[in-house]
Amino acid sequence: MPNQRFVTSNPNTSATNVSILGITKEDFIDAFKWYYVHLLGREENFHTSPFYACEALSMSIRDRLMERWKTTNKTYVKMESRQVFYLSMEFLMGRTLSNAMLNLGIIDEATQAMHDLGIEIEELLDREQDAGLGNGGLGRLAACFIDSCATLQLPVTGYGLRYEYGMFTQVIVNGEQVEKPDHWLRQGNVWEIERREYSLRIKLGGHTEVQENEQGEHRICWISTQDVLAVPFDTPIPGFKNNTVNTLRLWKAVATEEFNLDEFNAGDYAESVASKVKAEHITMVLYPNDANENGKELRLRQQYFLASASLQDVIGHWTQQHGNEFGNFAKKSCFQLNDTHPSIAIAELMRLLMDVHGLSWAAAREITQETMAYTNHTLLPEALEKWPVSLMQRLLPRLMEIIFEINACFMSEVAARWPGDIDRLNRMSIIEEGDQQQVRMAYLAIVGSFSVNGVAQLHSQLLQQGLFRDFYELWPDKFNNKTNGVTSRRWLASCNPELAALITDTIGDGWITNLVELKKLELFAEDTGFRNRWYSIKQRAKQRFIAHKKQQQDIDLNPEALFDIQVKRIHEYKRQILNVLHVIHLYDCIKRGDTLNWVARCVLIGGKAAPGYVMAKKTIKLISNVSQVINSDPDIGDKLGLFFLPDYRVSGMEMICPAADLSEQISTAGKEASGTGNMKMMMNGAITIGTLDGANIEIREEVGDENFFLFGLTEDQIEARRGRYDPEAIIALDDDLQRVMQLLESGHFNQFEPRIFDDLIAAIKSKDDPWMTIADFRSYINAQKRVEAAYRDKNHWVKMSILNCANSGKFSTDRTINDYNSGIWKLEAVPVQYPPEIYTKNPRPS
């Protein structure tokens, strides 16, 4: 049955199977029926409504988390554990149900229970909406991190925003991206629990005043503000087969009562409703910009809303236990800032400690400095956040005062270290001078934190030598690297259960929590029987993907073809265009009859473009047009296919990565901070074709040069070329490239849409092309030829595939989180104990 993803014990057995948590199939049947019939109020014909069946199954599973969740919280409080708070504007969680089943160790029981009720669990799992509360890598990293923290039993809470609308749904109309709103909460979300009782008040606007209290002390007050309520919604984050259930707390903006009443009483009803809408706008929509221009006021409101709510929450818990005594606060708390997006937290923590809790500037500064840690995710200048001082003064007047003060202290430190170096003062100032003064958020984050890290070796090195060089000279010890990872639970165990079962049969299941154990697979890379099983599993994954695409898009993919995958946000630096140039070259070869030893190839490209990013949207259009010409040409047949995969998202990747043969990681060297899709595909046995960029470098180090297709200029070479880069000269000397450009420029792919690709073509032909696509063309084509040679030798390819998986152990977020913990967080693992009866107790009334 090609569409069956889960491998379970025989579903027809009626024997009572007890999961490791002591839950039986019968327990599930009971629970499921109770929810379906009593709570959801449906008739007992379960298979007629997969949506409600999915709800009922989710509720039955959520039940099993509740006691563990509460006990985990109580344990942290009782043990007075040091805790980490991961502040992120994005948590790209994807689906929850199958991950929860995996981590609770109850896939078999739940699958069999559904089977007995006449339901295929696969069908239910496909009903679940993705929680698309993120753009791409940065948001998915946050989601992988919290999975690993729970598995490692670390007291880590994720804090983020509960966007009403997540990442837009992408539809393709006439080859172009059209964005549709993603109202993911429309049908409710069984995984979240609203905790209105913990709502907090967030200030915005107003002005500051010095006031004297009863003790005659002067305090700065931030008054006449327009407040908004932050209401928390909690999602349980279960560890893998342990008793830990951590929390992801997402804030929703709700208007305060007086927000409405003030204007209502003044007789302006319409205005009062308008203010309510404005307040609640804050968490309405996720900004869909991945590493793009930003600077919108609403975005700053969102950032401050997240920072203030989360800090007030943490401080509120603290004062409940310790009153106004903050002596140990820094010993017990650490905030990890996921990029600069939440970095206003630095000024906000100072404000809360001084203005609300009465600490001195020096005490507040010390606590802040000892608790804040900052992760940088990009070197691209357009993604580095700056906020106009005037905007901050209007929206966050007290925060702006504090930032000025932090900067004044910092500037005197720099002046003391480098007397008279005015240039350096200007370069390093948190406030950028110019037509309009701006706050450089990255500098605020560096100055305010005790740790600054990049996300892959090369990226961290480039931060130190380039972007943050002055700061590295001042505080070398602050800077460190934490190479990214992905969670092996979702990205291998759950998304590729057949491969996972083969691995477990071969080397045991220790790899699920200790991914370096995959290394043991190396011993089997030469074993013919093992290779054959590996190959069959990869083929079945391809078949499943093909069936899915047939159903979804009515396209036919060739299962014998090399599956060549590039899925990620569309961005010039990621160079999807280079991929297209290669496809056009292959097309040209076929048309010319140059097909000796041809390797059939199916190129799949997926990803969203930021709605305002013209070049990225044009790239999608180009892919669509080229795809149309190639796929409808009878000369091409099964030899080559190019397909754009619409609406790429987390659940999409869970389908694609088991089917991937070749993983395209072809960014301009020095531009992709890390990449994490590369890790997911490697883990599932795909081989990377890539530049020496981001985590590719470490992937290649792990798997060895012979199992990686390297091409392209290095970061040094790219930088050295700038100023003397001449793409036209390169084209003139390369016949293949000339033909490719000729096809493009002749309008072959846009016969009825004249000139639409002119700007794309001009960009890659420009001497100033920052991404130097043309410079890497020849070496990319040659690397692709090596790919074909390797793929022709099936046995050899399978071996490379096994070795890629076997050497992916480093790229587990368990390793990444252990690195964060030993280098930055310094948490102790906190095992959570339960009385055994809670394992089996049925939490529902019977």
Ligand code: B0W
């Ligand atoms: C994401 C969002 C925004 C925004 O909304 O303004 C700005 C920048 C980003 C972003 N995303 N910056 N870097 C990333 C990606 O982060 C992952 C995880 O570390 C890396 O693997 C990618 O290389 C990086 O591009």
